Amino acid sequence: MKKLLFTFLAFIILQGLAAQDQPKRSVIGRDIGQLKNIRITGRIIDEITGDALIGATVSIPEIDQTKITDNNGEFEFILDRAEYTLEFRYVGYESITYPIVAVGDGRISIRMIQEDFELEDVVIFGRDPEKNIRSTDMGAITMSMNTIRELPPFLGEVDIIRSMATLPGVSQVGEAAAGLNVRGGGADQNLIQFAGAPIYNPTHLFGLFTSFNADIVNDVTLYKSVIPPKFGGRGSSILDILPKAGSIDSWGGDLMLSNYSGKIGINGPLVKDKVSIRGGFRGSYINWFLNSLSNPDLKNSQANFYDGNLVISAPISEEQEFTYSYYTSYDDFAFASDTTISWKNNSHSFSWKGRFGEKVGVQALGYLTQYDYSIFNRSGINDFDLNSGIVDYGAKVFATYSLSPTNTITIGGDFKDLTVQPGELVPNNQQESGILPQKVQDEYGREMGAHFQHEFELGEKFGMSYGVRYDLFQYFGPRTVRQYAENQPISDGSAIGETTYGDGEKIISYDGFGPRASIRYSLSKYSSIKAGYNKMYQFIHLISNTATIAPTDIWKLSDEFLKPQIVDQYSLGFYNNFKGNIFETSIEVYYKDIQNVVEYKDGANLILQNHVETELVPAQGRAYGVELYVKKNLGRLTGWVSYTYSRSLRQVITAFEEEIINDGDWFASNFDKPHDVTLIGNYKVSTNTSISTTFGYSTGRPVTFPEAKFDYAGNNLAYFNRRNEQRLPDFHRLDLAVNFKLKGQGRFFEDGDWTFSVLNVYGRKNPFSLFFVDEAGAPPQALRLAVLGVPLPSLSYSIKF
Template identity: 85%
Template sequence: MKRLLPLILFLLTHVAFTQTQPKREVVGRDVGQLKNIKISGRIMDEITGEALVGATVTVPELNVTRITDSNGGFELVLDRAEYILEFRYVGYETIKYPIVAVGDGRISIRMLQEDFQLDDVVIFGRDPEKNIRSTDMGAITLSMNSIKELPPFLGEVDIIRSMATLPGVSQVGEAAAGLNVRGGGADQNLIQFAGAPIYNPTHLFGLFTSFNADVVNDVTLYKSVIPTRYGGRGSSILDILPKTGSIDKWGGDLMLSNFSGKIGVNGPLIKNKLSVRGGFRGSYINWFLGALSNPDLNNSQANFYDGNLVISAPISENNEFTYSYYTSYDDFAFASDTTISWKNNSHSLQWKSKFGEKLSLEALGYYTQYDYSIFNRSGINDFDLNSGIQDFGIKAFMTYQIGENNRVTFGGDFKDLTVQPGELIPSSEQESGILPKKVQDEFGRESGVHFQHELEFGEKIGISYGLRYDMYQYLGPRTVRQYAENQPKSEGSAISERSYADGENIISYDGLGPRGSIRYSLSKYSSIKAGYNKMYQFIHLISNTATIAPTDVWKLSDEFLKPQIVDQYSLGFYNNFKGNIFETSIEVYYKDIQNVVEYKDGANLILQNHIETELVPAQGRAYGIELYVKKNLGRLTGWVSYTYSRSLRRVITPFEEEMINDGEWFASNFDKPHDLTLIGNYKVSTNTSISATFGYSTGRPVTFPEAKFDYSGNNLAFFDRRNEQRLPDFHRLDLSVNFKLKGKGKFYDGDWTFSVLNVYGRRNPFSLFFVDEAGAPPQALRLAVLGVPLPSLSYSIKF
């Protein structure tokens, strides 16, 4: 009996232990294969069936991590053995999936969104050490789950403003359109949705971003060493990827706030083969304008909408087609006599294919159109002023995976541009004192070829280097002025004209753009990186404002306006703490910018057929240091970013009347030396969270009049040196509270979000106006867009 007791205990323990072990799935057909077993799969949402893009697949036994692609797919190469795969995605429960790899095979993983537990659990939506191990510099990807934790702006998640919370990225004001990245202008950023460029990404002059967050999967900003497959802009690339629909079940979402509302549906057109996602968003903001104290604004009206359609066809394991359509429209009737409107339309078709285990292809074609108009219906000299741009392009690149840490990417792209700078059309309904006028259309072609090689030498050193060759042609038909030598370009110095036929080459530019970075790992959790980046930009935004406005004119490089050339040097240190709970980085950079657009004093930029008479070439330089600390774990998560930077310009010409500030360096319109952002999200309970954002920055430069003088009976302001003064410093606090309610099918199911913008009512100046007072220089008056606390309430559900 004494001998049987240990045996019985052993058997009972063994049975109990065996019953607690998860069952291992045998993957693949056993054909005796021992090495290079290929395991592929797809990760989806358990409820909606949507692909989870950017989820991580980890093999702890091998310390290998893979990220899912735009179709939720992944691929692993393993030896014949037993493994436990770990699947993670932000906001979803982690899955541990035991397998026995015996041959090539495929698995399908469905993940459930989790109710946040108060215990400290780390949930990473990407490789948590990617910021350390990769050679990427200045590349930040935010998933929509991360962005949705920020306080909403007027009831909505704002993608553009979310990017402005990152180091090195800023905006010039509260209603500012576009971004200023590392000392660059708003036109130096390529913002693309589903691969198609978007030329005005805002609603209501920048108060809203014109991208519906429910149709967006993730957003990546490149601001340092930009991959060679991107070209055409000098400062950054903002790549916005749409979300595809479910391939096996229908669902949708609805959001209502006191400023706007949106609805979306998605599901299979053909189950497991063809999916569709559609979204529409519209505003009802006129009640808000009517509540404002400014008589011009409360007599105004505003409307906007945007829509999306995404059709995805994963026709096979190795081939997928995705069509994306995007549209947006705005109109703003100022005091009932002038209406400003603008609209975007874009189509893109993408094909992704795999040719075997090592070679893959991505090809995309797109068409984008941007139009804006001003309609005057005051009853006196009524007119329409129209302008726009059309952009058609194709691009393709292939990736060859030489080894696990060794790959080459190569390809090319082409685009055809047509710019209509402006056309003035008098009203035909009455006698008008305005004559019709049309500025000559512009035509250009851009093309480029590129390659990039990424490889690692052991665990310590990683290198990424590449080369891009850009080519540009400025084409006819066009009539071009010739100017006298040794004189500034003006109406008086024009001596002749030359006409070019349709499609005739007027002038060409080209250039080589090397790019590269190197990473040296100090340990598993820290590394040093250095990089260099050269970019060419052949299109410019002609504007006398600090932010994008609907009346701005896009201008192609010609024989007078040369392409912008940007050289950037970067150095960074990256360190993660406490098992990747904290991410930290410090980056320094220096940028040299050639052929920046500046304007002559008193320049007239509207309806200019010879705008070269109003422009002067300038040099630019920018430098700065960026600090970033992010916390991924616990009840309190968020990040802190601080940037010290300078953005300077200098104009030196042979002609004294064109000099600005005597040829000395001066601050650009968006030079803001200090920029601090604090982001916090606190999980109060399973269903309640509180978010806060605090921002502080130096006031942007402005030019004040120094005096006034009388000219022919008119009082005129005298301006001396440009951008010598500054607006008051900017600072603002935003708060929001989110409640996730589950009422078992009752009407209040879903998410309720209450937010307050500008909690303490700071009157941050967006611009200054000047009034004339007798016996004194013109006096400045401050215009604040958000001068009081602004509450909003939104309600969203999924169905």
């Protein structure tokens, strides 16, 4: 009897202790006796900044359901009346367990706070560990700033563009190269937008730095396969960069100093709990670095750059939010002290997000972007200014209607007006100078689009997203357009007349439907197969005889002679996660058909060319490849390996023999690099110390070498035969960085980071470009120019306050 009584008392005590440890369950909804189809919605935000946490994971283990928050941080479940445990997870934030009793429709607001580093539980890349398996997205990769900061910094700074180039199918033509090449496309085939506004030159110092301050960026999403119909205007990819809002309840800031540049930022409430502001400024002091280079021209050069951001956010309620974003950047580079090249970006964007009831969400955005680029020559009597620019303004609106948590329809439309100033030459002293003023005709165009998308799931196995985008482009006057004789190549000699169009008069228009679809079939909880198709139209072209974006390149609208680029892409992928999502793997194959690619006649003259059609030839393109990806998410050692085998080819066949390139055979594009390997590793030595490394290898890009030289009118001229049949030496480079985190003990400084990095650890002289030297009795000799030919150390210190 005593034993039985003791057992009973022990049971009561243990139950009491268990009850003390059991979290109290929150009752959700008004109890009206509802038993099924209880709708529980919610929003997840950052505890400090109030930012919506996009892509956070919300799980209910009792029914094995998981949802991912949308672009407004929202989620939704349809439940039966019962007790549940909601589990909230987001990379870099403390997890939250929230027990509830669902008795009726209701809403939850969750605030998550960033966590300190835990040695055995860090995700370096991605948010939801199973999103790559469950979603219908193909080629859509979101990298948070926490992920990007794990990579070795470039010259002391986190570099957003270069971080994207570590992903499969994404590359750059070489060191100090501006822009990205995505799945065989040119740098102009990528739409890079910041807060919804397009940015035309996202680089500092010809590509050595990215012109986006990482402290102002919330996250970055790259779409490279099946692009959502709400995006248009480019043929290869969309890089969508979202700014970070400031805190609505307290002031803070950050400061970073390195041996190349420095930046400062501040954020806080303009109106407490209602309106926040975040500002940032970054500037360079890099001339000492240029003076250390071996190239004599670069050694005697000077460079300056800066960029600034301002973000004002007003989350006036859980249903509505207004955001204004301003971005500016400026560069000038004085080459050998007499010629200065400068470029400048300015963009304004204003967005509104709102929800109407539980099913409808609406977003509207307007923007204005200006891009100016100039060359100033101050060598003496023939001083001149050469100015060009783009003005791009537009608006977008789209609405999302949720038929159910797994069935969503999105519709919308957008327009933009474009003014392109290809070039204007202004002599500094017209009376004494031998240079005459000259201006290329401005161009005017308008793009309009309407789009529809439907995403749904049928059970656990099958998911689909399909949609269509209609694009319309109109090319306007004022403009004088040449006519050329039939049955002759387009050239100055075949011009037979001109037609003049008045202000606002339509010259030509193009339109087309771009269907997009992707299908997902889940083989298991941890593996799936996806297939997709994507069609894109591009109405603006980069006219350049270089392999990468340069400030002197010409942006050109489609007209009667230069048709829009049309890209059809087919994709197929297999995705598999292992060991509880610790390892993530994928293999994707793709094929692209590209119509109306821009190619150039031999010896094309593109500067101040009023009739650039005389220098171009019509071409077709195709690209194909396979992408392998392995990523380790957890543990001391994290990182990923990506390998891409790809080809990017061009073909030029016309009715005129003198325009045909390489006898009509397919030839490699300027950015064709068949093999591309990237290895990323991050090792956590301790809670406060980490080592990160990046190794990259790729095939050298194609070039054309002169095969001989000949004398013409007393001048030695080089002879070029077949285009892009030689290659630069293969590229490879190792970068290393060590990061020390310091926890602040005082009232002012919260924490600080020391980062020591070395670029090009073993001093590989990767060629940036080639130039040719004439030697007597021999063909012109090719010499390489290496920008980073030696190990380049950097040291930076950053603090938060």
